[in-house]
Amino acid sequence: MMIPQTTPLRPETALCSNLDRRDGHLRFAGQDTIELAKTYGTPLYLMDEDRVRYNCRLYREAFSTCFPEGSQVLYASKAAAFQQMCRIVGDEGLGLDVVSSGEIHTAKTAGFPMARVYYHGNNKTDEDIAYAMDAGVGCFVADGTEELLALESEAARRGVRQKVLLRITPGIDPHTYAAVSTGQVDSKFGVSIETGQAEPFVRLALDQPHLNVAGFHCHVGSQVFWEDVFERSVMVMMAFIRTVFDHCGYLPEELDLGGGYGVRYVENDPEIDIPRKIADLAEMLYAIAKRLDLPVPKILMEPGRSIVADAGMTLYTVGSVKEITGYKRYVSVDGGMSDNPRYALYGSQYTCFNAGRMDEPADMRCDLVGRCCESGDVIQPDVPFPAATRRGDVIAVCTTGAYNFSMASGYNRMLRPPVVMLRGGGSYVAVARETLDDIVRLDR
Numbered sequence: 001m002m003i004p005q006t007t008p009l010r011p012e013t014a015l016c017s018n019l020d021r022r023d024g025h026l027r028f029a030g031q032d033t034i035e036l037a038k039t040y041g042t043p044l045y046l047m048d049e050d051r052v053r054y055n056c057r058l059y060r061e062a063f064s065t066c067f068p069e070g071s072q073v074l075y076a077s078k079a080a081a082f083q084q085m086c087r088i089v090g091d092e093g094l095g096l097d098v099v100s101s102g103e104i105h106t107a108k109t110a111g112f113p114m115a116r117v118y119y120h121g122n123n124k125t126d127e128d129i130a131y132a133m134d135a136g137v138g139c140f141v142a143d144g145t146e147e148l149l150a151l152e153s154e155a156a157r158r159g160v161r162q163k164v165l166l167r168i169t170p171g172i173d174p175h176t177y178a179a180v181s182t183g184q185v186d187s188k189f190g191v192s193i194e195t196g197q198a199e200p201f202v203r204l205a206l207d208q209p210h211l212n213v214a215g216f217h218c219h220v221g222s223q224v225f226w227e228d229v230f231e232r233s234v235m236v237m238m239a240f241i242r243t244v245f246d247h248c249g250y251l252p253e254e255l256d257l258g259g260g261y262g263v264r265y266v267e268n269d270p271e272i273d274i275p276r277k278i279a280d281l282a283e284m285l286y287a288i289a290k291r292l293d294l295p296v297p298k299i300l301m302e303p304g305r306s307i308v309a310d311a312g313m314t315l316y317t318v319g320s321v322k323e324i325t326g327y328k329r330y331v332s333v334d335g336g337m338s339d340n341p342r343y344a345l346y347g348s349q350y351t352c353f354n355a356g357r358m359d360e361p362a363d364m365r366c367d368l369v370g371r372c373c374e375s376g377d378v379i380q381p382d383v384p385f386p387a388a389t390r391r392g393d394v395i396a397v398c399t400t401g402a403y404n405f406s407m408a409s410g411y412n413r414m415l416r417p418p419v420v421m422l423r424g425g426g427s428y429v430a431v432a433r434e435t436l437d438d439i440v441r442l443d444r
């Protein structure tokens with residue numbers, strides 16, 4: 001396995017092994033971030049390709065040793081969707097989770113093997129369904145009865161038998177931030193077991209002549225640490241499988257457990273040993289299957305964040321350091337909520353560095369803010385930076401590989417940053433920087 005060999009940054013900031021420093025400069029994937037900022041300009045998304053591949057292999061290798069043959073890891077492309085990312089995860093043997101025609105088009109034009117694509121979402125339009133079938137999407141994850149019937153009619157029209165999974169809501173509240181929780185009974189996603197609606201949903205699906213029901217899907221939430229949510233999901237879903245089998249004689253081939261493990265944004269976040277977790281989960285799955293006298297289904301998991309988050313970093317340039325005497329300091333940079341809305345949306349934490357002053361003590365507290373016309377345009381509050389921080393300095397925000405590029409907006413007609421991939425000591429552009437002409441391209 002190829003993992004960047006670096007020395008730790010310093011004990012209190014050993015966030016990820018692809019970070020270190022040399023001559024006062026922060027290095028990422030073994031490369032000088034100040035040089036990268038000079039070469040490509042800022043704001044800049046960096047993506048450590050070796051780390052993405054390493055993360056893919058962690059899951060893939062654990063899956064092939066722990067779960068039945070045919071079990072699959074799907075990369076949740078919403079975490080960071082662009083063509084080169086599809087090529088990399090495809091190359092690593094992963095499948096792909098998509099939620100829109102746009103993500104399908106990205107995968108298809110990247111040459112991704114479409115049979116390994118699973119299509120999610122709580123509202124697929126008729127056009128989406130037709131487009132996805134044209135594109136050869138392998139499996140639809142049906143979110144409810146109306147969609148099921150729409151899928152049946154489109155498959156019938158084409159004379160095909162479409163593979164589907166049924167999205168079931170397991171009734172687990174992951175107690176994380178509400179916006180990233182989807183598995184509790186009251187959710188816009190899926191059909192609930194607790195309300196008694198899931199079983200009729202399964203029966204309806206089994207009655208459709210043009211649908212091949214491969215199994216069930218559930219997804220509890222993202223960035224969950226409080227306990228092993230996957231173990232809870234396995235318990236609930238295996239019990240459901242037993243009930244469905246008793247009542248309808250149907251046994252699913254596949255059980256999709258949804259999104260992946262949490263990642264560390266700051267030192268205080270726990271470190272998750274993914275292979276260990278998967279091994280524990282498998283042990284439990286086999287025990288439950290035995291107890292319930294059920295065969296072990298193929299297991300699917302859909303990590304997004306844990307594949308790309310720690311492979312990403314954003315670089316900015318400081319424009320001003322403003323001190324409000326007696327209150328606080330603001331360090332303003334040349335990006336903001338338009339390239340990273342996660343603090344504004346969820347209060348997400350990040351680890352930030354002044355990339356060119358790594359040898360100076362970080363003894364000044366300040367709010368790191370963007371340049372959008374919005375007081376809520378904060379990238380991270382109360383960040384420690386060296387006192388000498390000033391206009392022209394390069395700021396690094398770590399662990400921005402997930403849900404930054406993909407959540408970027410055109411607010412204030414800010415230009416979206418490019419994505420530069422770092423690989424084996426070199427770098428290349430995977431997504432070009434948006435230009436002023438791009439901004440008005442669709443204006444009439």
Ligand SMILES: *Cc1c(COP(=O)(O)O)cnc(C)c1O
Nearest residue numbers: 076219222259260302303304305
């Ligand atoms: C968001 C999501 C994922 C990915 O979650 P991560 O936390 O990024 O691993 C996977 N599956 C579904 C259905 C999702 O909604």
